[in-house]
Amino acid sequence: MWTTCIDIIFIILLVYIGIIDIKTHTIKNRYCIAAYTIALISAITKGYSLGEIALYTIPLPAFLLTVGLTYERITRTKRKPDEYPYGIGGGDIKIAPAVGLFTGDLIISALLVSFTAAAVIGMCIRKEKEIPLAPYFGVGCINTLILSLIM
Secondary structure, X not given: OHHHHHHHHHHHHHHXXXXXXXXXXXXXXXXXXXXXXXXXXXXXXXXXOXXXXXXXXXXXXXXXXXXXXXXXXXXXXXXOOOOOOOOOOHHHHHHHHHHHHHHHXXXXXXXXXXXXXXXXXXXXXXXXXXXXXXXXXXXXXXXXHHHHHHO
């Protein structure tokens, strides 16, 4: 019961972060720290070991950072200092450890849902070159929560 309540609080916070990301294209550090803290509490109540916590926390931001840097290197994107950066932003990388820790074993399904939703919306909205990724992380986490409640 407590785990489900903590998971719902995490989802609410992630939806709030997604709304902020849509409006401002930024994710403040305090929201990332709050999300990670709630995800850590959730992981502890689920009985994760220290090794599992490290396993679920580290690979996703490393993957996103690699993809983001590779994208910028391949496209050699030049932007003005006041422009939004294209590709995966720093806020998306900062929120990734919390998403990875929250989703746990179901990280692949969460990422599949998140990136598929982001790609579909990105193709529908061609006028903007950037789309915030945090709302789609929220969609993936909601999917994971529903899957974990069913299983």
